[in-house]
Amino acid sequence: MPTSIKDECAIVGIGQTEFSKSSGRSELQLTLECVKAAIEEAGLELSDIDGMVTLTIDGSDEIAVARGLGTRELKFFSRIPHGIGGATSLVHQAVMAVTTGTCKAVVGYRALNGRSGIQMSASAAGGPLSTDQVHWGWYTPYGLLTPASWVAMNTQRYMHEYGATKESLAEIAVTTRGHAVNNPDALFYNQPITADDYDNSPWIVEPFQLYDCCMEADGGCAFVVTSTERAKDLPHPPAVIRGVAQGSAYDQEVMTSFYRKDITCMPEYDLVADQCYEQSGLGPEDIDAAVLYDAFTSIVLFQLESFRFCKRGEAHEFVKGGTLGLDGRLPCNTNGGQLSEAHLQGINGITEGVRLIRGTSVNQPKKSDHALVTSGVGVPTSAMILGKLN
Numbered sequence: 001m002p003t004s005i006k007d008e009c010a011i012v013g014i015g016q017t018e019f020s021k022s023s024g025r026s027e028l029q030l031t032l033e034c035v036k037a038a039i040e041e042a043g044l045e046l047s048d049i050d051g052m053v054t055l056t057i058d059g060s061d062e063i064a065v066a067r068g069l070g071t072r073e074l075k076f077f078s079r080i081p082h083g084i085g086g087a088t089s090l091v092h093q094a095v096m097a098v099t100t101g102t103c104k105a106v107v108g109y110r111a112l113n114g115r116s117g118i119q120m121s122a123s124a125a126g127g128p129l130s131t132d133q134v135h136w137g138w139y140t141p142y143g144l145l146t147p148a149s150w151v152a153m154n155t156q157r158y159m160h161e162y163g164a165t166k167e168s169l170a171e172i173a174v175t176t177r178g179h180a181v182n183n184p185d186a187l188f189y190n191q192p193i194t195a196d197d198y199d200n201s202p203w204i205v206e207p208f209q210l211y212d213c214c215m216e217a218d219g220g221c222a223f224v225v226t227s228t229e230r231a232k233d234l235p236h237p238p239a240v241i242r243g244v245a246q247g248s249a250y251d252q253e254v255m256t257s258f259y260r261k262d263i264t265c266m267p268e269y270d271l272v273a274d275q276c277y278e279q280s281g282l283g284p285e286d287i288d289a290a291v292l293y294d295a296f297t298s299i300v301l302f303q304l305e306s307f308r309f310c311k312r313g314e315a316h317e318f319v320k321g322g323t324l325g326l327d328g329r330l331p332c333n334t335n336g337g338q339l340s341e342a343h344l345q346g347i348n349g350i351t352e353g354v355r356l357i358r359g360t361s362v363n364q365p366k367k368s369d370h371a372l373v374t375s376g377v378g379v380p381t382s383a384m385i386l387g388k389l390n
Contacts, residue, residue: 010238013042013224019342023218030111051076051106084376087346094225110347111220164316180336217342243279247271248380269306
């Protein structure tokens with residue numbers, strides 16, 4: 001059995017539904033559509049799939065998906081907690097199942113009616129009591145009710161400590177929207193914005209304005225992981241998994257880790273970055289493009305620093321001047337990201353990462369031998385590095 005997961009597995013199929021504000025169908029139906037599409041795109045049969053992974057917050061049970069598709073047997077099923085932080089953790093679980101010989105091919109999926117159903121941007125108050133709500137109870141009396149207000153705390157402190165201005169946030173918002181303009185799947189296809197549009201947009205919670213915040217959506221994405229050896233015989237160029245990792249840092253809460261000595265950074269990203277680079281034998285200089293989780297513009301800054309594309313406190317300068325554009329040092333969120341393609345809790349970042357490696361993104365950079373894909377902010381999180389088949 002291999003002692004390292006580097007290059008042992010690859011993503012060989014991806015599938016998705018359309019992204020919309022109202023899907024008009026159940027989350028299970030969305031799941032069945034994207035999973036079926038991913039398996040077919042991989043050139044595999046239902047009988048080839050013997051494992052499934054999703055998030056604990058996903059409403060479609062693996063057994064319901066298996067029955068709906070007609071899958072006969074599952075040898076492995078797993079669920080990842082912490083929502084937005086778990087998207088690339090699904091890949092991690094699939095890789096471990098295949099590498100250990102437990103499974104031959106695993107499907108990962110996430111589908112939701114995130115716009116027409118229950119929205120993450122709704123107040124954290126109410127619902128069944130959970131450990132998260134216990135610590136949120138210390139913040140909600142002061143108006144910290146939503147993810148936007150929680151991340152705003154970290155962002156305000158970052159801007160104060162390092163002299164960052166709204167100019168860097170605008171750069172991220174406008175660049176990302178520019179990518180979505182070319183993407184027919186994006187909610188903001190053919191809807192560009194300018195820096196003036198950004199400046200004139202309504203305030204959400206200081207320092208965030210409208211275009212600093214993602215667009216929640218209905219839809220689903222799925223992917224298929226199998227061994228790299230098997231991938232060589234399948235229809236599409238495989239996205240080889242060079243490294244994939246999860247991480248939870250000291251004094252971690254869910255979205256509100258405000259008792260740390262420094263809230264201008266996200267140490268869970270540091271932990272995941274170190275693992276990905278160590279596994280892959282790569283460094284930031286080897287990464288050609290990135291799909292960074294961007295529910296809010298500022299969290300791109302935190303990730304750029306954690307993954308060592310620049311030093312701590314320098315990301316707000318690093319992003320200026322087109323750095324994240326197609327001709328820049330690090331083409332980023334080429335699908336439009338969560339900000340402008342659709343907020344699907346990061347699962348659509350995986351499919352875009354695969355397209356970047358295949359060379360099929362609608363905004364394909366000149367060089368994309370290695371792509372970084374990350375997951376949600378402020379929670380136990382995950383990331384991976386994808387590469388081409390050697």
